[in-house]
Amino acid sequence: MPVHTDYLWFHTKQPQEFIRITEEVAAIVSASGVQEGMVLVSAMHITAGVYVNDWEDGLISDFQTWLEKLAPRGLPYKHHQTGEDNGDAHLKRTIMGHQVMLPITAGRLDLGPWEQVFYAEFDGQRKKRVVVKVMGE
Amino acid sequence: MPVHTDYLWFHTKQPQEFIRITEEVAAIVSASGVQEGMVLVSAMHITAGVYVNDWEDGLISDFQTWLEKLAPRGLPYKHHQTGEDNGDAHLKRTIMGHQVMLPITAGRLDLGPWEQVFYAEFDGQRKKRVVVKVMGE
Amino acid sequence: MPVHTDYLWFHTKQPQEFIRITEEVAAIVSASGVQEGMVLVSAMHITAGVYVNDWEDGLISDFQTWLEKLAPRGLPYKHHQTGEDNGDAHLKRTIMGHQVMLPITAGRLDLGPWEQVFYAEFDGQRKKRVVVKVMGE
Numbered sequence: 001m002p003v004h005t006d007y008l009w010f011h012t013k014q015p016q017e018f019i020r021i022t023e024e025v026a027a028i029v030s031a032s033g034v035q036e037g038m039v040l041v042s043a044m045h046i047t048a049g050v051y052v053n054d055w056e057d058g059l060i061s062d063f064q065t066w067l068e069k070l071a072p073r074g075l076p077y078k079h080h081q082t083g084e085d086n087g088d089a090h091l092k093r094t095i096m097g098h099q100v101m102l103p104i105t106a107g108r109l110d111l112g113p114w115e116q117v118f119y120a121e122f123d124g125q126r127k128k129r130v131v132v133k134v135m136g137e
Numbered sequence: 138m139p140v141h142t143d144y145l146w147f148h149t150k151q152p153q154e155f156i157r158i159t160e161e162v163a164a165i166v167s168a169s170g171v172q173e174g175m176v177l178v179s180a181m182h183i184t185a186g187v188y189v190n191d192w193e194d195g196l197i198s199d200f201q202t203w204l205e206k207l208a209p210r211g212l213p214y215k216h217h218q219t220g221e222d223n224g225d226a227h228l229k230r231t232i233m234g235h236q237v238m239l240p241i242t243a244g245r246l247d248l249g250p251w252e253q254v255f256y257a258e259f260d261g262q263r264k265k266r267v268v269v270k271v272m273g274e
Numbered sequence: 275m276p277v278h279t280d281y282l283w284f285h286t287k288q289p290q291e292f293i294r295i296t297e298e299v300a301a302i303v304s305a306s307g308v309q310e311g312m313v314l315v316s317a318m319h320i321t322a323g324v325y326v327n328d329w330e331d332g333l334i335s336d337f338q339t340w341l342e343k344l345a346p347r348g349l350p351y352k353h354h355q356t357g358e359d360n361g362d363a364h365l366k367r368t369i370m371g372h373q374v375m376l377p378i379t380a381g382r383l384d385l386g387p388w389e390q391v392f393y394a395e396f397d398g399q400r401k402k403r404v405v406v407k408v409m410g411e
Contacts, residue, residue, distance in 0.1 A: 003310035005379055026343040036140035038177055038272060039376050040312055044386030046327045052235055053183045053227055058215035061292055062224050063231075068210065071340065078332035087336050090327055093408065094337075095369065096231065098326055101177050101238060101375060103270040108273055110268055112181030129385055134313060136140055136272065173277035175314055175407060189372055190320045191366055195352035198324050199361050200368075201383065233368065238375060240407040242279055247405055249318030273277055273409065 004032035004134040010048075012124030018060050019119045020048075021130070025102065026109050028132045035107045037136015044097035044131055047089035047123035050098035055116040067092045089122035096120050104136055141169035141271040147185075147263030155197050158187075158267070162239065165269045172244045174273010181237035181268055184226035184253050184260035186233035192253040204229045205216045226259035233257050240271055278306035278408040284322075286398030292334050295324075295394045295404070300383050302406045309381045311410015316373035318405055321363035321397035324371035329390040333354065342365045363396035372395050378410055 006028045008021060018076040021041070029039055041050050053059065070091075077087025100117065119130060143165045145158060158178070166176055178187050178203065190196065207228075214224025239248040256267060280302045282295060295315070303313055315324050327333065344365075351361025374391065377384040393404060 005310070005377070005384070035359045036142070038270060042375070042377065044389060046386070046388050051231065053231070054216075056216060056219060057354055058218050059224065059227055062214045062216050063228070066228055070207065070344065071404050073230070079328075079330060081332050082330060087333065090333055091337070091340055094325065097234065097371065098355070099375060101179070101236060103142065103177055103179065103268050104269075110142070110270075112266065114183050115181060129386065133312060133379075133384075134306050173279070175409060188368065190368070191353075193353060193356060194320050196361065196364055199351045199353050200365070203365055207344065210289070233370065238373060240279070240316065240405050242407075247407075248310070248372070249403065251320050252318060256277055 002032060002034055006132045009127060010119060010121060010131040011127045012121045016064065016119045020055055020116055021119050022117045024116055025132055027086050029104055029109060029134055032134040034104055034134050034136035037104045037134065038041060039102050039104060040099060040133040041102065041117060042131050044129045047093055049093040049098050049120040049126055050100055050130060051096045051118050051120060052100050052115050067095060071134060079133050086123040092122045110113050111129055139169060139171055143269045144265060145267040145269060147256060147258060148264045149258045152261050153155040154258045154261055157192055157253055159254045161236065162254055162269055166241055166271055168221045171241055171271050171273035174271065176239050176241060177236060177270040178239065178254060179268050181266045184230055185265055186235050186257040187237055187267060188233045188255055188257060189237050189250050189252050200267050204232060205211060207232060214240040229259045231235050244256040276306060276308055280406045282404040282406060283401060284393060285394060285401045286395045289398050291395045291398055294390055295393050296391045299391055299406055303378055303383060303408055306408040306410050308378055308410035311378045312409065313376050313378060315375060315376065315391060315405040316405050321360050321367055322402055323367040323372050323394040324374055324404060325370045325392055325394060326374050326389050328388050331383045341369060344369060360397040366396045367394065377401055
C-alpha cells in the first residue's frame with residue numbers, strides 16, 4: 001500500500017486569506033500513483049484551517065463576515081496575556097475545521113460538482129504549512 | 138488492502154431534513170468485507186453535512202433552532218448576488234461538519250452506545266449524494 | 275497493512291474538562307509499529323469532542339467562555355424533555371469537533387510545532403471512551 005506525504009507552504013500577504021488549493025492537492029494525489037484511497041489535508045498550524053465549500057467570492061466574504069461575528073477580533077481574550085493577539089484566529093479556525101479527508105477514486109479526487117478545497121489563514125504574514133498525506137492502493 | 142466505494146443518494150421533500158444513515162453505512166461496510174479499517178462518509182454537496190450525534194427528535198430540533206440562531210436564513214448574504222438564496226445553508230453545514238471517519242473493528246462499525254450517523258440537508262428538494270469509502274483489510 | 279486499535283478511558287471530576295492526550299496517542303502509534311499512515315482519534319460519546327489546538331491555559335479558558343456564549347447551558351432545550359439536562363454539551367462538542375485524523379510520518383505523529391491533541395469533555399463525571407485507530411504500513 002503506497003503512502004505518500006507532501007506539504008504545501010503558505011506565506012500570505014494579509015493576516016486573513018482564503019486560498020483555493022484543489023489543484024495542488026490533486027497534483028499530489030496524481031504524483032502518488034494511488035488509484036483508490038483517501039488523502040488527508042490538514043493545517044499544521046493552529047490559527048489556520050482547511051475546509052471544503054464553494055469557490056465563489058461572495059460566499060467567501062460571507063464566511064469572513066460571519067466568523068467575525070461569531071469570534072470577533074480584539075476582544076480581551078485571556079490568551080493575549082501571553083503576548084499573543086490572535087485569540088480570535090484560534091476560534092475562527094475551529095469553526096471552519098482544521099482538516100479534511102478527500103476520497104480518491106480511479107486515480108482522481110472524488111469530489112462533487114461544487115466541492116473545492118480551501119486553506120483558510122487567520123493569522124498570516126508568516127510561513128505556514130499544510131500536510132497532505134495520501135493512502136490507498 | 139480492499140478499498141470499497143459506494144454512494145448514498147438523497148432527495149428530501151423539505152428544504153431542511155436530518156436523516157439517520159447509520160444502517161446504510163453499516164451495510165456498505167458489511168458488503169466491503171473489510172474487518173479492520175475505517176470508512177469515510179462525506180457529503181458531496183456544499184449545503185449538506187454529515188455528523189455523528191444522538192438519535193433523539195428533541196435534540197435534532199434543538200440543533201435546527203440553534204443553527205438558525207447562529208446562521209440565520211434570509212440575511213442579505215453576498216452569495217445571493219449570484220442568484221442563489223442559500224447562503225445560510227453553506228454556513229450551517231460548516232457548523233455541523235461535512236464528513237466523518239468511522240472506525241471498523243471486527244467487521245463492524247465501532248461506535249459508542251449513542252453514536253448515530255446523520256445526513257444533514259440544508260438546501261434540499263433536489264438530488265444529492267454522499268460518498269462512502271471503506272479502507273482496511 | 276497493520277491496523278491497530280486501542281481505547282482511551284476518561285472519568286473526569288468536573289462536568290467540563292479539557293485534557294491533553296498527545297502523548298497517549300503517540301504511545302499508541304508507537305506500539306502499533308506503523309511507520310507511514312494515519313491515526314483516527316474519535317470520541318465515542320456524543321457530549322465529548324476531540325480537537326487539535328494550542329496547549330495554553332488562557333486559550334483553553336477562552337474556548338470555554340466562547341462555547342458558553344455560543345451554546346449556553348441551562349436553556350430550555352427540547353432534549354431536556356427526555357429527562358436529560360445536557361443539551362448544551364451536544365452543541366458544544368459539535369463546535370469543537372468530535373474527531374481528528376493525525377498523520378504518521380517516519381513512525382511518529384507528524385504534527386506542527388504547536389499542535390496538541392485534546393479530549394474535550396462537556397458532560398463528565400462518568401466513564402467515557404475515545405477510540406484510537408492506527409492504519410498504515
